[in-house]
Amino acid sequence: MNELANAGPISAASPVPKVGFVSLGCPKALTDSELILTQLSAEGYETSKTFEGADLVIVNTCGFIDDAVKESLDTISEALNVNGKVIVTGCLGAREAEGGGNMVRAMHPNVLAVTGPHATQEVMDAVHAHLPKPHDPFLDLVPNAFGEAGLKLTPRHYAYLKISEGCNHRCTFCIIPSMRGDLVSRPIGDVLKEAKALFEGGVKELLVISQDTSAYGVDVKYITGFWEGRPVKTRMVELVQALGEMAQQHGAWVRLHYVYPYPSVDEILPLMATGSVLPYLDVPLQHSHPDVLKRMKRPASGEKNLERIQKWREICPQLVIRSTFIAGFPGETEEEFEHLLNFVREAQIDRAGCFAYSPVKGAVANELPGMLPQEVREERRSRFMAVAEEVSVQRLQHRVGATMQVLVDKAIALGKKGGVGRTYADAPEIDGVVKLLPPEKISKTYKAGELIRVRIVGVEGHDLVGLPI
Secondary structure (H helix, E strand, O other): OOOHHOOOOOOOOOOOOEEEEEEEHHHHHHHHHHHHHHHHHHHHOOOOOOOOOOOOOEEEEEEHHHHHHHHHHHHHHHHHOOOOEEEEEEHHHHHHOOOOHHHHHHHHOOOOOEEOOOOOOHHHHHHHHHHOOOOOOOOOOHHHHHHHHOOOOOOEEEEEEEEEEEEEEOOOOOOOOHOOOOOEEEEHHHHHHHHHHHHHHHOOOOEOOOOOHOOHHHHHHEEEEEEEEEEOOHHHHHHHHHHHHHHHHOOOOEEEOOOOOHHHHOOOOOHHHHHHOOOOOOOOOOOOOOHHHHHHOOOOOOOHHHHHHHHHHHHHOOOEEEEEEEEOOOOOHHHHHHHHHHHHHHHHEEEEEEOOOOOOOOHHEEOOOOOOOOHHHHHHHHHHHHHHHHHHHHHHOOOOOEEEEEEEEEEEOOOOOEEEEEOOOOOOOOOEEEEEOOOOOOOOOOOOOOEEEEEEEEEOOOOOEEEEE
């Protein structure tokens, strides 16, 4: 047995053990990283974003598409070269190698430990086995800026709120369920408790995430939970209502991600129309043609998505929709692809991302007939993005002349030399920004995390240009 595994807490005279940490992948991986960092801090470890000088390194990986796998493997290799002591966690940690066994172990046999996603305790066990903890964990030793919410990797003014883990769907292009398991909804009381801590800690934008936000509570049959003494059903509508009420008390935003287009989403639109939550929906549509959607085994009625979106816009005219799509799915005909392009135009998708189909190992879709050459897949992706950009720019042009609320992400010299922010229409990192000009009034100042009024004066590509007023 490793002697360090039995070592007690280190003495006060010993140097504080330092853990290097890098987090890759989606917001769900990010929230997993935050849990690990919070636990490390509670146990007295020093953490760093660099590998140099660390006693060991943790790499939280992504294993979804080929590019993400390559980035994760390259990062593990770099950490081994620079530091030598590496613990791997995340989705790539759950991937099998071609001949069986663990992919990471097969390619990097010298790593200290490998775990899958959502594995805080397993990671901490590995850390303890190779680096003794400075003291026993007490939550009051964690920097208390966010209380129950722990540490954040995002800027202080926005944060992700993960409401569930895993997914019950078996989309043929996706291997996430094999890495993250079936849907497990968090108790609604715990979710709302974390949200309250974030708002009270100064967060001005809460981004709700999961693998399928619309399915929240399905696994527990929408059981009634409790929040501050009152019953609340474990269901998306009730959750959004409660978050909206809480956000309004703190003058903050709530943004919804990964909202599958079930009919139940209709109940959310009135809350958006009244400003309770942002009129913004991140809807992972993936395609528009019914036959392609069937081959994908996508949930919800794909053939009704256009009319569903039109209904949503009737209820909430200011609604902004972002979505992701796949071009060049196995068997996709030119007619089916043109159907997708027309859908983007008719549905007026404000922000669209697109992947050329990636034959990820383990994806059922790889066995479907009609695998397209890579050059065809990439060509269709390029055509898609040209149409998507055309629609997006047209939609942005309608903003010129409007006065909008903007959340400041960056301010130079208290805004006197300009800055960068976002309207309700843009989520951090994935959408556009508002390039803020120096204020009209000399006395006007602002800083990151503030909500300010801005007059939109121009469009630059996917971004707006605004004048603080």
